[in-house]
Ligand SMILES: Nc1nc2c(c(=O)[nH]1)N[C@H]1C(S)=C(S)[C@@H](COP(=O)(O)OP(=O)(O)OC[C@H]3O[C@@H](n4cnc5c(=O)[nH]c(N)nc54)[C@H](O)[C@@H]3O)O[C@H]1N2
Ligand SMILES: Nc1nc2c(c(=O)[nH]1)N[C@H]1C(S)=C(S)[C@@H](COP(=O)(O)OP(=O)(O)OC[C@H]3O[C@@H](n4cnc5c(=O)[nH]c(N)nc54)[C@H](O)[C@@H]3O)O[C@H]1N2
């Protein structure tokens with residue numbers, strides 16, 4: 001038996017290997033609270049549904065790019081040799097390039113696995129950039145609306161991704177922390193590209209011991225986590241209205257900081273006309289907000305007073321902007337914090353995502369090893385969540401962040417490291433769009449819903465089947481990812497696959513730079529080691545790093561307070577906004593003339609919500625949040641996620657009152673539905689969720705009763721058969737996944753068996 005060190009997005013660990021099999025995992029000894037997710041590794045790596053050989057869909061093998069694309073997900077696959085698969089694919093790439101140009105390629109990724117060299121996204125981009133480019137993507141699913149609005153109003157992404165005011169400072173200075181969208185502890189298990197020590201809960205313990213009080217504003221009580229928060233069970237997607245109610249109280253009771261607003265912000269007067277109702281006759285009072293949010297007016301008023309009475313930190317989780325008009329709560333929160341006048345003071349102001357991605361931990365922010373990906377010669381792009389619209393409407397115009405853009409005409413779609421049938425909203429709409437391209441290619445280790453619907457499926461090695469370095473500037477550990485077992489079946493690394501394709505397409509030397517895996521790791525490590533050296537930190541040489549298995553940087557002392565230097569002197573340290581100030585009114589955005597994103601933050605009714613007419617048909621608001629027992633769709637077949645299922649289906653949380661009204665008992669198989677789709681799930685009846693809201697986490701593998709049929713019942717519980725595919729607004733065009741109404745009923749029929757965890761039919 002041997003022990004091999006490696007790591008993942010959810011932690012570092014050692015695996016025990018016997019006869020080329022991973023038999024056990026042990027968490028990293030320096031991790032105080034390892035994530036349970038690592039326990040799923042052995043079962044997942046050796047699962048029955050690993051893709052063992054290159055596969056081509058039967059119809060595509062017979063007719064290539066002329067095939068009947070309705071056969072995707074329906075027809076059997078044919079196993080072929082690597083040479084055949086690579087020859088076919090190279091010829092197809094060449095055909096599309098010479099017939100339609102590089103703007104006919106859509107190449108997309110996702111979270112893939114940790115590892116700086118074998119990053120699926122990096123390898124994909126590098127390959128296509130060397131090949132002449134591809135239609136790329138801007139923004140992301142995580143904080144797409146924020147990534148457009150935040151730089152416009154604050155001139156930086158620092159409040160979303162950077163060092164938000166850290167826990168030690170909060171413990172020392174903050175009286176009250178108000179959590180819009182909570183701070184769910186389940187999310188702290190994960191950090192993109194790695195986490196050495198899960199210490200968020202320890203920081204929080206210290207913060208609580210220091211006497212900081214919390215208010216959790218969320219439809220789910222547990223989003224407050226272990227901090228013993230007061231729970232305000234808000235109606236989903238109404239945070240903007242609640243903030244307005246709070247601000248109206250501050251303004252009418254003269255609790256706002258006019259000096260701060262005058263010195264550090266522009267446009268408060270314009271906004272105030274909206275707040276008071278001067279412009280539209282509607283005062284955005286606590287009473288007004290109470291009707292929208294279902295949080296009573298007295299509570300809103302007293303919260304406003306409490307926020308003004310001491311040092312208050314406002315947190316808004318990323319989920320809150322993953323909704324129709326998701327730009328607004330982010331803009332409104334900055335405005336609310338500006339009214340309180342504590343931005344830039346220790347423990348005051350705001351930060352986005354304290355609970356979304358281990359925000360609040362002191363970050364190292366050092367350079368780390370990075371695969372260079374080159375630049376993309378094609379300048380056509382889409383905001384990432386608009387992929388379905390792009391495939392369905394080539395040539396159509398759309399607006400984005402002040403630009404008029406056109407959807408390109410895509411002929412070949414290439415996935416590597418992402419799962420479209422996990423991430424994209426409205427799967428039934430996606431299914432229709434999925435028929436449009438001539439060819440769909442995927443590199444995947446497992447027979448996911450996306451792999452089952454591709455034409456050319458290339459089996460790819462997992463991180464346990466290759467060597468790599470795990471590191472990210474947001475964590476203080478770098479870790480060796482040592483190969484534990486040979487690739488399963490005929491799997492190859494993404495790098496080897498691209499190398500073989502590049503050879504056929506004539507640019508192998510440019511793609512590989514003549515380096516093997518080992519040479520790349522040494523090169524990337526050495527480069528980053530030198531960069532880190534410039535920060536007066538000495539790292540061991542590669543050999544020593546590889547042997548020890550990790551590098552640990554100290555916990556950074558005195559991390560900066562967000563916006564402290566701006567506060568100190570806004571003339572010397574202006575924001576990178578047009579005015580140099582916080583833009584409560586943005587001339588730029590106003591100039592775009594959008595009807596769904598004005599020049600100042602405002603309340604817009606979401607397309608679907610508990611206050612809308614549609615509740616007559618679909619009376620429940622669906623929250624499809626991040627899963628506690630896996631990472632997105634990853635590891636859904638593993639033991640941890642499987643143990644979380646209810647009656648073999650993805651659990652749907654429902655309040656006892658809503659369950660009783662429908663005769664639903666705990667453990668029942670239920671059917672969720674709306675106009676867009678329908679799925680089964682296992683009922684978990686709990687008062688942890690407010691009435692009128694149900695929760696079905698993302699990531700259960702899409703498993704339709706009738707594959708290929710649009711609208712077929714998903715037997716398993718993937719919420720994206722129900723969610724709405726609509727851009728947040730013309731500004732960010734981001735995902736509105738959290739804006740969804742549904743109805744639920746007990747499922748009376750015979751419960752169909754799941755089939756998605758077995759390989760598809762192979763001829
Ligand atoms: N309804 C709803 N939908 C959502 C969200 C929501 O809140 N609600 N959240 C959204 C968010 S925030 C995100 S980030 C996205 C996540 O969406 P994705 O990033 O697409 O989700 P993953 O399941 O992580 O997909 C990664 C895929 O890469 C594969 N993979 C792993 N390692 C490798 C590798 O080395 N090489 C290759 N080629 N493949 C590999 C995995 O098997 C998996 O299929 O989902 C979004 N979708
Ligand atoms: N275990 C685990 N952790 C993860 C991930 C995972 O897949 N698994 N994914 C990671 C990724 S990619 C990301 S982007 C982050 C995302 O981090 P978040 O976006 O913060 O995570 P979510 O779990 O989607 O949402 C958090 C909570 O917000 C609440 N919420 C939803 N809508 C509303 C609303 O309109 N108003 C209010 N007030 N509350 C609302 C829900 O109750 C939900 O539980 O998490 C990361 N962490």
Ligand SMILES: [Mo]
Pocket residue numbers: 141142143
């Ligand atoms: Mo995300």
